[in-house]
Amino acid sequence: MFTELAEGGDNAIAVTLGVLGDEWNLWILRHAVAGCRRYGDWIAQGSISNSVLSKRLTQLTELGLLDKVRYSDRPVRFEYPLTPRGLGVWPALLSMWVWEQAWSPESSDILPSMRHGTCGATFTPVLVCRACGEPCTRRDVSADLGPSGDWTRSVPASIGRRRSTSTRQPSQVLPHTMELLGNRWSAAMIGALFLGARRFGELAERTSAPPAMVADRLHRLEALGVVETSPNPARPNWVTYGLTAKGEAFFPVVALMIDWGQQWFRAPEGPAIRFRHVVCRKDFHPVLHCNVCSQPLRGREVLIEPPASGP
Template sequence: MARRAAYTELEPGGDNAIAVTLGALGDEWNLWILRYAIAGCRRYGDWMEHGSISNSVLSARLARLTELGLFDKVRYSDRPARYEYQLTGRGVSVWPILLSMWAWEARWAPMSDAPLPAMRHRECGSRFVPVLVCAACGEETVRHDVAARLGPSGDWSRSVPASIGRRRSANALKPSQLLPHTMELLGNRWSAAMLGAFMLGARRFGELSDRTGAPPAMVADRLRRFTELGVISTELAPNRPDWVTYHLTEKGEAFFPVVVLMIAWGQRWFRAPEGPAIEFTHRCGKRFDPLLVCSECRHRLRATEVLVEE
């Protein structure tokens, strides 16, 4: 596979790494294309064999992912001119995010129309789930073990992409619902922004609106949908029954690995000149860099060692 070592420097004052990442990975077709690319798809026909994607959608998504540096477009035939799309190092490094999404869906959306197959770790031979640990100390990590603060490019206005969450008709062609709940959280620009606000500690309606810049009607709509999905719960303040606070449920907290892996990936490959959008510190006192290990043998997971049992 072709590899690019260099990162992309973003425009000063423009979209930060979070916005770019959500724009790229908050799209159902992009995730679908990447999933099969990691499995070996390189040419148009390879993807066409796996689903009902149209030529125009596939062409547009491959062009965008190539522009973002996840693919290299390589000519393999001159007469006629034909091309294949080879994953770069940037594209290959998406796999931990896809793995964490896959595991979260398998655990929390078991009634999906497209049940996910099990995963087996080649090194130990066991079926497993990925476990998030701190790369510095090796400790298993949940959201409350990590302190987060906004960095120099972390303004909320720079973190919400304009390119996802546009309304589509009910008849619009979509990939099979492989990650339906994940797309509910990431496939709408306001959903993604509100999820980030929750992960950073927002609890009240006004906080969610102020931090994300979302219109009140949109905040109310997203809160309703998050509650239906079981991602958040509501609590009445004991001394102020008219005050409601919102809290991540166990299901919502369990999405933290997806969020932190996406942010880490984005800030590795897309860098704002002002500095990072978010800075993480683990309870061990070191900078938090996320890492996935096997739940059974606790060895680091690598893409070539994860087997999908179709």
């Protein structure tokens, strides 16, 4: 059952960013997909403190991604299995891992490899239109804001704070992903660029960000290699902004996150954004297929293999 959001409040995109734009939530969900269910399972993975784990498990349970099930009476203890809503996050997590492997080689952690249980091959997921089964890139999909898609409703304040260098963070498995999703203005800029904004003024207007913040975030996104500038033919002293190949390649992450969010968190006014596949002209809902056997990937058929140990 989906959660109905408050009229005029945060939309599905804001809720999704609030959940998946938090490094510890991603860390917990990543290990939950790999089989963690009990408090000690996560503690054994290292990095996380008791207070942070307790807070995040409570949040993820309240949002319906984890269930809380008593498994011991003396002492009273609980385990936290993934719900169908939580299990539905795995395609987005998988696309994050693949994007990091391709575009963030400096990651300090070795990412797990994935094997498709159906064909037995180590695979790379392919983004596919659910309606027609054809592979898609960002340029094959059009996007329009829906009834609840106002920018002020799409980015949660909870991911607006800068990271503190003195605060313990999860191991940096997804460093560039968190640069894009873990800051509210970076996430807003990426969304506006995917929707076609190109000029500085357009980005400021669409995101409602102060000009100084727009400049700061664009500078950071350029430094990450996600955004590039080109001369503005209409104004020689101005530039336009666009996504690089690295930025374009982030589209599966964005599409899968939004599709998941709008499935499980619904505003009464309607969706925040509507995707359409320009080839089949139907609503676009992303799914992942195996690049080896071309069959749909399903959570139970994706086998997570621990990274090989160093010498």
